Amino acid sequence: MKKVIFLVDMQSFFASVEKAKHYQDLNRPLVVSGDPTRRSGVILAACPLAKTYGIKNGERLWEAEQKCPDLVTVPPHMQEYIDNSITITDILESFTDLVEPYSIDEQFMDITHSQKLFGTPYEIAEHVQHEIYSKLKVVARVGIGENKVLAKMACDNFSKKNQNGIFWLKKENIQETLWPLPIEKLFRAGGKMSQHLRRRAIRTIGELAQTDVNKIKKLWGIHGQVLWMNAHGVDYSPISLSSTNSQKGIGNGMTLPRDYSEKKEIKVVLLELCEEVCRRTRMAGVMAETVSLSLSGANYDLPTGFHRQQKMPEPTNMTMEVFRHACELLETFWDQQPIRRLHVSLTNLTSDQSIQLNLFQQDRSQSINLGYTTDEITNKYGKTAVMRATSLLPASQVLERSAKIGGHYK
Numbered sequence: 577m578k579k580v581i582f583l584v585d586m587q588s589f590f591a592s593v594e595k596a597k598h599y600q601d602l603n604r605p606l607v608v609s610g611d612p613t614r615r616s617g618v619i620l621a622a623c624p625l626a627k628t629y630g631i632k633n634g635e636r637l638w639e640a641e642q643k644c645p646d647l648v649t650v651p652p653h654m655q656e657y658i659d660n661s662i663t664i665t666d667i668l669e670s671f672t673d674l675v676e677p678y679s680i681d682e683q684f685m686d687i688t689h690s691q692k693l694f695g696t697p698y699e700i701a702e703h704v705q706h707e708i709y710s711k712l713k714v715v716a717r718v719g720i721g722e723n724k725v726l727a728k729m730a731c732d733n734f735s736k737k738n739q740n741g742i743f744w745l746k747k748e749n750i751q752e753t754l755w756p757l758p759i760e761k762l763f764r765a766g767g768k769m770s771q772h773l774r775r776r777a778i779r780t781i782g783e784l785a786q787t788d789v790n791k792i793k794k795l796w797g798i799h800g801q802v803l804w805m806n807a808h809g810v811d812y813s814p815i816s817l818s819s820t821n822s823q824k825g826i827g828n829g830m831t832l833p834r835d836y837s838e839k840k841e842i843k844v845v846l847l848e849l850c851e852e853v854c855r856r857t858r859m860a861g862v863m864a865e866t867v868s869l870s871l872s873g874a875n876y877d878l879p880t881g882f883h884r885q886q887k888m889p890e891p892t893n894m895t896m897e898v899f900r901h902a903c904e905l906l907e908t909f910w911d912q913q914p915i916r917r918l919h920v921s922l923t924n925l926t927s928d929q930s931i932q933l934n935l936f937q938q939d940r941s942q943s944i945n946l947g948y949t950t951d952e953i954t955n956k957y958g959k960t961a962v963m964r965a966t967s968l969l970p971a972s973q974v975l976e977r978s979a980k981i982g983g984h985y986k
Contacts, residue, residue, distance in 0.1 A: 590621035755782025829919025864922030
């Protein structure tokens with residue numbers, strides 16, 4: 577039996593949640609945007625009516641307001657979106673136990689063996705749409721395919737344009753349906769990769785599919801081969817119930833509320849990011865061997881900054897050890913120009929159940945246990961229950977960020 581995979585995507589998810597809960601009778605265009613007085617004043621979601629004015633996700637709020645002076649702007653409420661996403665997962669799991677969240681508003685589901693209970697794929701898709709809308713007043717689009725890649729491309733390229741929001745992209749029909757589309761419409765073909773392909777006169781998905789795979793591999797390696805397979809509708813990845821547990825790295829970053837030009841101010845925020853990244857690492861039960869630091873300059877017209885990494889002497893999840901190595905990267909590579917964003921990440925993860933001992937250093941176990949004890953306190957009483965003294969300085973962002981989820985207010 578051929579597999580039947582759904583990609584269920586929510587239409588304008590954040591905006592739909594806001595309209596359903598707070599603005600049900602609103603007939604004006606609505607967008608969800610970060611604080612317009614800060615750098616976070618960008619469009620996170622636009623309702624379908626707002627999109628008719630040419631408003632797109634990711635553009636600046638002031639640009640959207642120029643396109644539509646009658647625009648209604650709503651701040652994000654991340655906890656509500658998370659709660660709705662969990663409810664959607666529960667709805668999908670009433671049809672099958674094989675559900676894999678792909679993002680906060682997209683989820684894969686394998687309904688291959690659900691057809692005996694709930695009907696044909698089209699009937700199940702309609703049931704899914706009905707259940708989600710009746711409970712949350714959010715419109716769902718469903719892409720159908722025999723694997724995740726076909727389901728994803730069915731949803732992105734066809735379901736969103738169909739009146740009923742459902743499309744079945746069949747492998748045997750991709751030459752007529754998928755291949756004529758521009759190369760940018762291919763799953764995993766980002767902007768830069770699409771430019772590279774166009775420079776090689778590969779302008780459509782079909783032209784990539786008809787190119788010799790050995791030539792593609794020679795030019796772009798494994799990534800090129802994966803794109804070639806996607807163009808042929810080939811994907812062997814199953815619906816995974818543990819996809820969120822196989823992290824290759826743990827990171828955290830933020831856009832600063834103003835330009836930071838003094839090293840002492842940057843180090844305040846850098847320490848707070850190291851604290852959060854190490855906390856997440858300890859919660860995952862791992863340590864890391866490599867720390868990475870990224871800085872972005874404040875000048876949009878003349879981009880500056882760097883992304884560098886450093887291997888640490890031994891795996892760690894101790895804040896001050898990670899901070900010390902992050903500071904070394906800052907001292908070495910920062911060009912002294914004002915920055916607007918920084919990001920810290922830890923990679924090369926190993927289990928925290930074994931600790932490398934060093935004959936020439938004091939026993940680290942007590943310092944490591946201190947981090948876990950602090951985590952227990954903050955988990956019970958909140959992230960601001962225990963703070964470093966530097967977090968009382970004006971440059972600190974701890975109090976501001978403690979009221980947020982994913983960089984946005986709860």
